[in-house]
Amino acid sequence: xxxxxxxxxxxxxxxxxxxxxxxxxxxxxxxxxxxxxxxxxxxxxxxxxxxxxxxxxxxxxxxxxxxxxxxxxxxxxxxxxxxxxxxxxxxxxxxxxxxxxxxxxxxxxxxxxxxxxxxxxxxxxxxxxxxxxxxxxxxxxxxxxxxxxxxxxxxxxxxxxxxxxxxxxxxxxxxxxxxxxxxxxxxxxxxxxxxxxxxxxxxxxxxxxxxxxxxxxxxxxxxxxxxxxxxxxxxxxxxxxxxxxxxxxxxxxxxxxxxxxxxxxxxxxxxxxxxxxxxxxxxxxxxxxxxxxxxxxxxxxxxxxxxxxxxxxxxxxx
Numbered sequence: 330x331x332x333x334x335x336x337x338x339x340x341x342x343x344x345x346x347x348x349x350x351x352x353x354x355x356x357x358x359x360x361x362x363x364x365x366x367x368x369x370x371x372x373x374x375x376x377x378x379x380x381x382x383x384x385x386x387x388x389x390x391x392x393x394x395x396x397x398x399x400x401x402x403x404x405x406x407x408x409x410x411x412x413x414x415x416x417x418x419x420x421x422x423x424x425x426x427x428x429x430x431x432x433x434x435x436x437x438x439x440x441x442x443x444x445x446x447x448x449x450x451x452x453x454x455x456x457x458x459x460x461x462x463x464x465x466x467x468x469x470x471x472x473x474x475x476x477x478x479x480x481x482x483x484x485x486x487x488x489x490x491x492x493x494x495x496x497x498x499x500x501x502x503x504x505x506x507x508x509x510x511x512x513x514x515x516x517x518x519x520x521x522x523x524x525x526x527x528x529x530x531x532x533x534x535x536x537x538x539x540x541x542x543x544x545x546x547x548x549x550x551x552x553x554x555x556x557x558x559x560x561x562x563x564x565x566x567x568x569x570x571x572x573x574x575x576x577x578x579x580x581x582x583x584x585x586x587x588x589x590x591x592x593x594x595x596x597x598x599x600x601x602x603x604x605x606x607x608x609x610x611x612x613x614x615x616x617x618x619x620x621x622x623x624x625x626x627x628x629x630x631x632x633x634x635x636x637x638x639x640x641x642x643x644x645x646x647x
Contacts, residue, residue: 484502486501486502486563486565486606486608487501487502488500488501488502488565488567488604488606489502494602497567497602499565499567499636501565501638527630527631527632527633527635528568528624528626528631528632528635529626529631529632530624530625530626530627530628530631531623531624531625532623532624533550533579533621533622533623533624534550534566534576534621534622534623534624534635534637534639535549535550536550536552536639543555544558544643545641545643550621550622551619551620551621552619552620552621552639552641553617553618553619553620554611554613554617554618554619554620554641555613555617556613556614556615556616556617556618557613557614557646557647558612558613558643558644558645558646558647559610559611559612559613559643559644559645559646559647560610560611560612560613560618560641560642560643560644561608561609561610561640561641561642561644562578562588562607562608562609562610562611562620562639562640562641563606563607563608563639563640563641563642564576564578564605564606564607564608564622564637564638564639564640565604565605565606565637565638566604566605566606566622566624566635566636566637567602567603567604567605567635567636567637568602568603568632568633568634568635568636569601569602569603569632569633569634570594570601570603570626570627570628570630570631570632570633571594571601571627571628572593572594572626572627572628573591573592573593573594573603573626573627574591574592574593574603574605574624574625574626574632575589575590575591575592575605575624575625575626576589576590576591576605576607576622576623576624577589577622577623577625578607578609578620578621578622578623579620579621579622579623580611580618580619580620581618581619582619584623585609585611587609588607588609589607590605590606590607591605592604592605603632610644612647613647614647620641622639
C-alpha cells in the first residue's frame with residue numbers, strides 16, 4: 330500500500346498521564362552532579378561492626394601533663410633478661426666487721442731465723458721466787474785481824490788479806506792524822522778491835538783495846554770525844570754473812586746518815602766475806618760527842634767472825 334506523508338499539523342493538547350511503565354535497563358552512569366546543600370542531621374544509627382585497624386597515624390603534638398593516676402596493681406614478675414656487659418670496677422667499700430675465727434690450720438714448716446731485733450725496754454721486776462733448798466754444809470770460814478800499821482798523814486787507808494780465802498787474816502794500814510795548829514803532845518790515836526762472836530742486826534759494836542787517851546775514851550760500845558776539836562773517824566769492819574752488811578755511825582744517839590757504808594753479797598751465800606769501811610770528819614763543839622757504830626744485816630743468823638778496827642784522831646782545834 331502506498332501512503333503519502335503530508336505537512337506537520339499543529340501540536341495537540343497534552344494527554345492524560347499514562348500508567349508507569351516497566352523499569353528500563355540501567356543506563357550508563359552519568360556525570361557526577363554538583364554537591365547539593367547539606368541536609369538535616371539524621372538520627373544516630375546503630376553502632377556498626379568493629380572495622381579493621383587502620384595504619385598508625387603521625388604522632389600528634391605533646392599534650393599537657395595530666396594529673397598523677399592512682400598506683401596500679403603490682404604486675405607479674407617478668408622473665409629474666411639477658412646478662413648485660415661487665416661494668417667498670419667500683420670504688421673499694423669500707424672494711425667490714427671481722428668475721429669469726431676459722432679453724433686452726435696445720436702447723437707450717439719452721440721459718441728461717443730472723444734478724445736480731447732491737448733490745449726492748451727493761452721489764453717489770455718479777456715476783457720473789459720461792460726459797461731454795463738448803464745447801465750442803467760448807468767449811469767454816471775464819472776472819473782474824475793481823476797487824477795494824479799507822480801510815481803517813483794524807484795517804485790512803487788499806488786492808489790486805491795475808492791469809493787464804495777460807496781463813497782470812499786482815500792487815501790494816503790507817504793514815505795518821507795531821508793536827509794543823511796542835512803540837513805533837515796533843516795528837517791522840519786509838520784503835521779498838523771487835524771480838525769474833527756473831528753479831529745480829531740492830532746491834533751496836535762493842536770494842537776492846539785502849540780505854541782512854543785523855544781526850545778520847547772508851548766505855549763499852551760508846552766512844553766519848555772531848556769538845557773543842559775536829560776529829561778524823563775511820564773504820565774497817567769485816568765479817569761473813571748472806572745478803573748485806575751495813576754500818577751506821579751515831580753521834581749523841583742520832584744516826585749520822587752522811588757516813589753510812591754498806592756491802593752486799595753478790596750470790597747470797599752464807600759464807601761470803603763482806604767488807605765495809607768509811608772515813609769522815611766531825612766537829613765536837615758545844616760539848617763532848619758520844620760515838621757508836623750500829624750494825625744492820627739481812628742475815629737472820631747474824632754476821633759471823635766479825636772483826637775490824639776503829640781509828641779516831643784529833644786533828645785540829647775548833
